[in-house]
Amino acid sequence: MKEERPKETRPALVRADEELRRSDRTWKITAPIQVILVVGMLVVGGVLSVVAKKPTESVMEKRELASMPEFSALSLADGSYTRQVENHYTDTFPLRDQLVRAAADVSEHYGVRADEGRIHTVADAGGGQPVAPVEPDVSVTPPPAADPPPASSAPESTDLPPDPAPSPSSEPDGDEQVTFNQSNTVFVYRGDALSLFGTGSDAPAEYYASQLNQWQEVMGPETTIYNLVAPTHIEFVTLPERLESLSSPQKPNIDTINANLAPSIKAVDAWSKLNEHRDEYLYFHTDHHWTGLGAYYAYTAFCEQAGFTPVPLSRMEQRTIPDYIGSLYAQTQDSSLLGNPDHIDYWIQPTAAEVTQYRRGSPFYGFPSALLAESAKSYSVFLCGDYPLTKIVTQAPGNRKLAVIKESFGNAIVPFLVNHYAEIYVIDQRYFELNLPAFLKENGVNEILFINNIFAANTYIRMNELARLRTQVWAPPAPVEPEPEEEPPSSSESSASDGKPHARKRQVESRPERKNEFEKEIK
Amino acid sequence: MVFSSLLFLYLFLPANLLLYYVRKNARWRNLTLVAFSLFFYAWGEPLWVFVLMMGVSVNFLCGRLVEVSRRKGLRSMARLGVVISVGMNLGLLIVFKYTGWLIDTLNLFLPQAVRLEAPPILLPIGISFYTFQAVSYVVDVYRGQAKAQESYYKLLLYISLYPQLVAGPIVRYSDIAGQIDRRCTTAQDLSAGLTRLLCGLTKKVLVANTAGKLLTGFTAGESVAGAWFGMLLFTLQIYYDFSGYSDMAIGLGRMFGFTYLENFDYPYISRSVTEFWRRWHISLSTFFRDYVYIPLGGGRRHAWRNLFIVWFLTGLWHGASWNFVVWGLYYGVLIALERLFGDRMRAPRVLSHLYLVFVTLVGWTLFYFTDPAMLLHQLGVMFGLSGAPLWDARVGLVVMNNAFWLLGSLLFCMPVVPCLKRCLARLPEGGIALVRFGETALNLGMLALCTCLLAGQSYNPFLYFRF
Numbered sequence: 001m002k003e004e005r006p007k008e009t010r011p012a013l014v015r016a017d018e019e020l021r022r023s024d025r026t027w028k029i030t031a032p033i034q035v036i037l038v039v040g041m042l043v044v045g046g047v048l049s050v051v052a053k054k055p056t057e058s059v060m061e062k063r064e065l066a067s068m069p070e071f072s073a074l075s076l077a078d079g080s081y082t083r084q085v086e087n088h089y090t091d092t093f094p095l096r097d098q099l100v101r102a103a104a105d106v107s108e109h110y111g112v113r114a115d116e117g118r119i120h121t122v123a124d125a126g127g128g129q130p131v132a133p134v135e136p137d138v139s140v141t142p143p144p145a146a147d148p149p150p151a152s153s154a155p156e157s158t159d160l161p162p163d164p165a166p167s168p169s170s171e172p173d174g175d176e177q178v179t180f181n182q183s184n185t186v187f188v189y190r191g192d193a194l195s196l197f198g199t200g201s202d203a204p205a206e207y208y209a210s211q212l213n214q215w216q217e218v219m220g221p222e223t224t225i226y227n228l229v230a231p232t233h234i235e236f237v238t239l240p241e242r243l244e245s246l247s248s249p250q251k252p253n254i255d256t257i258n259a260n261l262a263p264s265i266k267a268v269d270a271w272s273k274l275n276e277h278r279d280e281y282l283y284f285h286t287d288h289h290w291t292g293l294g295a296y297y298a299y300t301a302f303c304e305q306a307g308f309t310p311v312p313l314s315r316m317e318q319r320t321i322p323d324y325i326g327s328l329y330a331q332t333q334d335s336s337l338l339g340n341p342d343h344i345d346y347w348i349q350p351t352a353a354e355v356t357q358y359r360r361g362s363p364f365y366g367f368p369s370a371l372l373a374e375s376a377k378s379y380s381v382f383l384c385g386d387y388p389l390t391k392i393v394t395q396a397p398g399n400r401k402l403a404v405i406k407e408s409f410g411n412a413i414v415p416f417l418v419n420h421y422a423e424i425y426v427i428d429q430r431y432f433e434l435n436l437p438a439f440l441k442e443n444g445v446n447e448i449l450f451i452n453n454i455f456a457a458n459t460y461i462r463m464n465e466l467a468r469l470r471t472q473v474w475a476p477p478a479p480v481e482p483e484p485e486e487e488p489p490s491s492s493e494s495s496a497s498d499g500k501p502h503a504r505k506r507q508v509e510s511r512p513e514r515k516n517e518f519e520k521e522i523k
Numbered sequence: 524m525v526f527s528s529l530l531f532l533y534l535f536l537p538a539n540l541l542l543y544y545v546r547k548n549a550r551w552r553n554l555t556l557v558a559f560s561l562f563f564y565a566w567g568e569p570l571w572v573f574v575l576m577m578g579v580s581v582n583f584l585c586g587r588l589v590e591v592s593r594r595k596g597l598r599s600m601a602r603l604g605v606v607i608s609v610g611m612n613l614g615l616l617i618v619f620k621y622t623g624w625l626i627d628t629l630n631l632f633l634p635q636a637v638r639l640e641a642p643p644i645l646l647p648i649g650i651s652f653y654t655f656q657a658v659s660y661v662v663d664v665y666r667g668q669a670k671a672q673e674s675y676y677k678l679l680l681y682i683s684l685y686p687q688l689v690a691g692p693i694v695r696y697s698d699i700a701g702q703i704d705r706r707c708t709t710a711q712d713l714s715a716g717l718t719r720l721l722c723g724l725t726k727k728v729l730v731a732n733t734a735g736k737l738l739t740g741f742t743a744g745e746s747v748a749g750a751w752f753g754m755l756l757f758t759l760q761i762y763y764d765f766s767g768y769s770d771m772a773i774g775l776g777r778m779f780g781f782t783y784l785e786n787f788d789y790p791y792i793s794r795s796v797t798e799f800w801r802r803w804h805i806s807l808s809t810f811f812r813d814y815v816y817i818p819l820g821g822g823r824r825h826a827w828r829n830l831f832i833v834w835f836l837t838g839l840w841h842g843a844s845w846n847f848v849v850w851g852l853y854y855g856v857l858i859a860l861e862r863l864f865g866d867r868m869r870a871p872r873v874l875s876h877l878y879l880v881f882v883t884l885v886g887w888t889l890f891y892f893t894d895p896a897m898l899l900h901q902l903g904v905m906f907g908l909s910g911a912p913l914w915d916a917r918v919g920l921v922v923m924n925n926a927f928w929l930l931g932s933l934l935f936c937m938p939v940v941p942c943l944k945r946c947l948a949r950l951p952e953g954g955i956a957l958v959r960f961g962e963t964a965l966n967l968g969m970l971a972l973c974t975c976l977l978a979g980q981s982y983n984p985f986l987y988f989r990f
Binding site for chain 1: 524528529530532533534536537538540541566567568569570709710711713714715717718721733736737739740745785787788789801802805912915916917919920921922923924925926927928929938940941942944945947948949950952953955956959960962963966967970972974975976977978979980
């Protein structure tokens, strides 16, 4: 039936197979053995995957595993049902944690560690990922030796905040628009995980400065704006000369930002202070954040600009969380990081402060909280993680009020500020849901500190959030949602709720630059 | 559903095998395969599965019409059947795959005010493959190379059979018609099919996915070496992805008694572009040869025009974007040049290999960047026109970090496996039996490895789903 197909050029594999088959007289016996063994392994794996108990969360990845979706005709028709079933199946496959670890071990043997370093491509190395909020301990200064209460010893997976703890790998905002900014590359070098920074142009830095300038315009000259761009770990690591080009220097980028700021905006030179102490423990080995100490030096730089005398560390009580393995290990799974665990130092402030935090979807009703979540075992110790709004009323002298607009790098610096301001409003630019200029005017805030790490200050998604904060209007969650467990629609986008079309759409809608919309705030 | 997923490997496949082999009855076996195929497709495309089934009905009726008209000598009726069928298949393809592209292209020539908005049509998986198979069915019947299928579900089986449904190879009806009714499957077939499946799976999971992940760090054009290295990674990714998929298709087909023709024959060892296209995606290039190029007149009438049409269409088939057209025409021009001057220029072996590797790397660059600005930037960097540095440290690190993987991947682009098999064929009998046990151990190892990697990879897209 295929006479006209020329036969002379049969593929090499077909010819070789035929040759082997001709000379193999025992295949009749060996073939069934192979079939039984291989199909047997598939069947056994399949049966186990069905009958084994299904875990609901992964300790290793610090996230909830995909659950079995509820069936509906609609979700079947749009394909989401089968997709979720498959996610659930893969997430809860027997021995998954061990398999994932084994996969990482396998890929570590694809080659050799050149210069003791290894490059990893990850979903997001730059600080787009939120720090999981934790249940705060309301008592601010428990007795030093007290053990953390057992109930809160697994803080990361609490179902308390409306956004479930996100998985690093499903966090899409790192690589969405960051074409010139290599925030998806991590270099693990001698036990340190370093996010590589690289920008091809000044455009993002200029754009970031223009965002702050627009804030100054909107808030008027009576508001003082400070800009603090935090350099990251790699800036202060000394690499061998041939590796220096791996990451662009961050100082010129910070200088570009500051050079483009309106003259009224005060640039906080955290870089120089950090550089003076570059040999100290300023950054974690296994996490993309700075340490409490790194944040402290940035705080001293801020004090210079704001006209305060920084409180010396010796006047604070230092406490330590040992054995911390951070976000960049989770992303790279580089086993060499396990040999270099971190510890988290934090300091109890001499000034008392009363803290209220607000969850997503609930911008008007806060709950009492604390500056430091001492039961946390991670960077979430600072400000209990990323909440949309943290209101701090202190007993500091004077009557100055400050707003801190930040991503997670800001969390570690805020505790030091309670010594100087009577009221501090900490706004997470990713999650805050009200119109911010109106909110600030209402609360009589006339100083604003913007803190972004250098990756965030070069990532358009982060920068556009600064624009969105100016224009967005709070829309209360619709009461008659068909799915009751759905989180209320929020205008911020970068958590595990991503991919829900309505959240994304709202963000796009609210982006147009309508400058003055304070009056429209809804109460 | 995709083959490289735990769900497919550990639930779908064993269930299919057990149900299929539980009875010897041919009808039972065919119906089992149809049911599993439709489920397989509906898993990813719960609505478009009905478009598929409807399309098969039309093709079924057209096939009958062509057959009956042929027998009665009604040539024009037979022709009508072909026209309806081809029209519908291409219509489906155009509507689902090219609407957005056509509108975007049209908008380039329209003034701002009257620009059209492209409807949000999502490409049904595999439509580029199964519409071509349907065309081959009706045309083969028209040409008298096959008898029209008398039973709807058997035609449905041919078109929807899941091993080849979503990413090829494009199986011709005339090649497979006999096997639909009569096929014998021995333990050897099953065993060889399993080995082939696992080899393909390993190619996809171990090589293609890794290359794809590494590649993302080298597409911003930071250095000349980085740009070339990135394209080398893409060259590896696309070959291992697509040929791995074909291996899995061939292996699965074999496990159920279908013999598919090879789709790849070590294309990167070619010494000319003409040879490359004899070895790359064979089922597609022969399809275009037999159903477009030769009917248009082949090399006898309007040879250059025909060449242009075929390569324009080959490019466009790979994706609804102009860069694919450019990529297709690039190969068309090279093939034309080889035809004109190839006989007179006998290059030394080394040079002709280098020529092909160079041409392929540049070709995949055209293929990779759908955005013209990024494409031009990348080409500028590759050819040193952008002022980018020659070298960056990341290239060296990534090469070292993945040195064994890289060497292995390059090595297996060459026909090592056939060579090895031919050597093993010369072993004495007991030796071959030992080799077979080694094969089993290797298979179990590959399965375990792929299971680990699949669990570890949330990153698992199939490149060819776009087509």
